[in-house]
Amino acid sequence: MRQPSLFQITSLTVSDISRYLRELMDSDEILRDVWIRGEISNLSQPSSGHIYFTLKDPSSALKCVIWKMNAARLPLMLQSGMAIEAHGTISIYERDGQYQLYVDAVRMSGEGALYQEFMRLKARLEAEGLFDAVRKRALPEMPQHIGIVTSPTGAALQDMLNRLHYAPVFTAHPTEARRRAVMEGVRRVFLICDQMYSPTLGVIDQRELEAELAAEIQVMWRTDELRSAKLEVRDEVRNGLYYVRESLFEAVPKAYEYFEKALRKHYGVNAEGVAPISVPSFIRFGSWIGGDRDGNPFVTADVTEWTVHRQMQQALDEYRERVLDLRKTLTHSSDWCTPSEPFLARLLEYEEEFGEQVFRGTAVQIYSREPYRRMAAMMMARLDANLSYVHQCLADVPSFTAHLAYENAAAFLDDLYLLRDSLISHGDRIVAMQDLQALIRLVESFGFHLLQLDIRQESTVHTRTVAAVLQQLDPDFDYIAAAEAERLQRLAAWIGRIAPIEVNDAALDDEAREALAVFRRMAKLKAEVGDDVFGTYVISMTHNASHVMEVMLLARLVGLCGHNGHAWFCRILVAPLFETVDDLQRSQAILDQLFSNKVYRSLVASDGNRQEVMLGYSDSCKDGGILASNWNLYQAQLSIIALTRRHGIECRLFHGRGGTVGRGGGPTHDAILSQPPGTVNGEIKFTEQGEMLYYKYSNPETANYEIGMGVTGLLKASATALAHCEVCYPQDYLDWMRDIAAAGETAYRALIGTPGFIDYFYESTPVTEIGLLNIGSRPSHRKKADRSLGSIRAIPWVFGWAQSRHTLPAWYGIGSALQGFIERQPDGLAHLQAMYREWPFFRSLLSNVQ
Known part of the structure; x- marks a missing residue:
């Protein structure tokens, strides 16, 4: 030896x-x-x-x-x-x-x-x-329904469910004028009214409820409807968390429960009462609140870190409360049941490692004959240690994670699985599938991070930051003056550099220093909380492939991507946002240039061959009108999906929809079904903005309905992809729609290009006053005091027209385009009627406008 x-x-x-x-x-x-x-x-x-x-x-x-x-x-x-x-x-x-x-x-x-x-x-x-x-039958040219032929055990449906991803993303766009106090009051009124519908209500109970209702209404009459001070970003974060706390924590487990109930009804159950099809936890809520810094100077790296910890606190508080409930209810005695061996082994491990910290003094023998309560006590103590760390971070004091704390949400989830499986092992499945299963669904869906935080910044900020960084690293290269091909070549070389790259922050200006600080904070929080803490880094106003490569270089500087000498790695998902009509038309060329870049393609491959692309509904509508916006979005989706398939990349489309029709709004179910064939593929991600959060998620009941309708639309839209068959609409429909959209865009651009039209907008709408309201932290214009169409943001543009009852962005150009088509095209009206009946895209467009 x-x-x-x-x-x-x-x-x-x-x-x-x-x-x-x-x-x-x-x-x-x-x-x-x-x-x-x-x-x-x-x-x-x-x-x-x-x-x-x-x-x-x-x-x-x-x-x-x-x-x-x-x-x-x-x-x-x-x-x-x-x-x-x-x-x-x-x-x-x-x-x-x-x-x-x-x-x-x-x-x-x-x-x-x-x-x-x-x-x-x-x-x-x-x-x-x-x-x-x-037995052979000819396929109809326009099938009305498509079904999935599957086995009695639903194997094909199980395949489809395994790839589902349903991701609404909350934003803080300033379209919600209600105060949180008003929303909470309306919620109390709703609950009282709901009780009043009870058929068992007696006369006295009815009068008591009427008195409660009168009191609530009287208080609301004396409550300020609007805020007296402008919202800060942290206020917006708290407002977003209100919907999670009051609604989603109840609605999300219920959504899974209803889904499982429907599967049991149609597919039956085995001897143990289990359906042959399992429902994975595919619902993932995201947020831009505290991460969207495009045009909002108040969203800093410090604010983003505070947001992450505030969301963690909300999640951990909820989990702790539910584990406390489990400790009260899982009173099984070891005399009457025998927990599973893996559970007992884990409990023994915790006893040896944490027992003295959790059970002290006379409490040593507490729950000694109640193994599940003792385990719940251990789990609570571990969650308390995680909460202690988060509280220290929020208080901005030196913090460290105690040994007792859970390493991550997966470790907590593993304990919950052991608890559930142990209960099932001795015949208590019915117990395991109640509150415990609801908690498991929450942790699977929200983790410790709660809402996946997307980061968004405008492309020119990255360009200026990269130029400042390269001025240090490569002073002989003028990045701003360089052509696109030269930029891509130089960016790829620096991203692929294996040796360390040092940047002197002191030599950077404030904008570049803050931009780089965001990436450093992302790296820190990913190491602390896990990769799931952030969703996507969105680049607004993406005009060139170099705009994406600039973000990859900034990520490389902090260790989020690059080459370690042996292999490529990438721990950041970057999504270009195509917003204007011109950008939508050029999106395929930009992405093709990106995927043809060996460095970028290697980074994508190292991250599971996945790419997310965001499409902007609001700005494209402001830019070219509702017809041009919808048609170019439709075409862009088809071309992007075709391109990514050709490159062997899985692509998820992120839909930047607003609340109103002029910003891409409309019923979620119909909106998903109206997407081009083959572009959904089991995954959908979309923004939920401003006032729509209140309408959809202020109550668990409405949130449940919204999630159910959205998931149903997702399943229907994905059925053709699962069956490996393509739905193709007649080429005539596409050609006619192209001509109609062009006519609508011409009419819209002629209007907004009329001399004095922008002045008319500012004088005839309350857009200036809207900018002064205390409904959001984000400025209404990209450039202060710039009264131009390019400066004003899409939200105040649509909001202003709506308040003056013009609602112009939602309809202008459609009437003349349709009338022109009917006059030019033989049987034009009959063709439009057929398109409305048979083409979900056209039907959804007209229904929303009506």
Whole structure:
């Protein structure tokens, strides 16, 4: 045995040796491209969409993981005991020091096994006569309904559910004039009125409720409707959290419960009362409040960090309260039930590690015969430690995470799973699926971060910041004067640089220093809370591919992306926002230029081959009118999805819809169904702005309805993608719509280009007064005192016309365009009527305008 050297100066940490072993394995050509044969065991498919299992043979076992993006492409459904061959890369998971196979492809074990299975199925179906010519039917040109042919166990539907992603994103756009005190008063009135509909209400109870209602109304008469002071960003954050606290914490678990109830009704249940189809937690709420700094100088890096911690506090408070309820109700005695072995092992582990901190003095023996209550007490203590850390951060005092605290939401969720599975193991499924399951749904949907915070900034800020940074790094290169091709080449070189890049913040101006501080804060919070704390970095007014690469360079400077000497990595999802009509028309060319850039393509590949693209409804409508806006958005979606498929990239479209029709508003269900065929694919992300938060999410009842309608629309719109069939509308419809949109845009641009029209807007609408209202922290104009169409933001533009009862952005240009089409086109009216009946896009457009 070799003796350790007495003269070795330094020793390696566990992290050092794990990192060293990972780098050795990652550089090995065989381990980077290997097929391994074995039998599946310990199969786990959590709601995240990832798949975990062990591949074993008679003498050894290997841990395996399939990330969500690869899992969605599997040609077969994995089952324990199945013999397979798995392809992928073997590397080491540094945190646990265990090597595992990262699988990207799977096939049945043995030469031709999959083909033989297919041929057996084909022969059986042929014997049943299902392929006979007499059974063939011609497909209609315009199918009215599309169904999914699936197995009795709903395997195809399960595939569809596994890829669902429903993500409403709250914004603080200044269109909500109500104070939070007024909204809370209206909520109390709603609850009283709801009680008054009870058929069992007696006369005395009725009079008491009427008195309560009168009192609430009297208080509201004496309450200021409007704010006396301008909102700060932190006030807007609190307003956003009001809807989470008062509504979503109740509505989201209910939405899953109703979904599961519907599946049980249609697919039945097994002997244990479980449906053959499981519903993953696919609802993810996001927020721009505290992250959207485009045109809002008050959203600083400090404010963003405060927002993250304030959201964490809200989530942890709710989880602690619910665990407290579990501690009160799960009073099972060890004399009357036997918890599962994994649960007892975890409880023993906690007793040894945290017992003295949680149970002190005479409390040592508390719940000694009630294992679930004792576990709940442990979990509460751990959540309290997390809360203590968050409180220190909010108080802006030196803070550290106690050993007792949960490392992340996944660790807390693991305890909840153990608790649930243990209850089920001794016949208490009905208990496990009540309050405990509701809490599990909340943690799966909200984590510790609560709302995924998107960051948004305008592209010119990044351009000026990058120019200032490159002035230090590459003083001979004039970035501002450089052509687009030169910019992309230089940005790619710096992003791919392996050596450290040092920037002197003191030499930067205030704007560049703050822009870089945002990225540093993002890196810090991702390390502290987890990658899910932030959603997307949105670049408004994206006009060129370099605008995206600029953000990647700033992310590279703080370690969020780049090349570590062995492989590319990327921990930031960047979304270009195409807002104007011109940008929408150029979006495909811009993205194609990006995906053709080797550095950017490598970064996308390292992040799971996913790209998010945001489409702006408000500014495109202000720019070209409602017809041009809707048509160019429709065309842009088709071209973007076609492009990303050609490059082998999964694309999620982010719809920047406003509340009013002039800013892309309308019923969520119809809006999702009206999207171009093949562009939804199980995923939808959209903004919920200003006053729409109140209308949709102020009550759990309305929030439940809104989520249900939205998810239903998502399922319907995704059915064709699941069935691998394409819905194509007649080319005549597309050609006619192109001509109608062009005519509408011509009429709209002629109006807004009329000399003196902008002056008329300012004089005939209360837009100046709207800018003085205390309804938001964001200025109404991009440039102060600039009375131009380019300076005024889309919200006050639409708001001003609405308050003067013009509502011009929602309709101008449509009447003349439709009339012109009817006059020019033979049977024009009949064609429009057919388009309205058969084309959801056209029907939704006209219905919203009406």
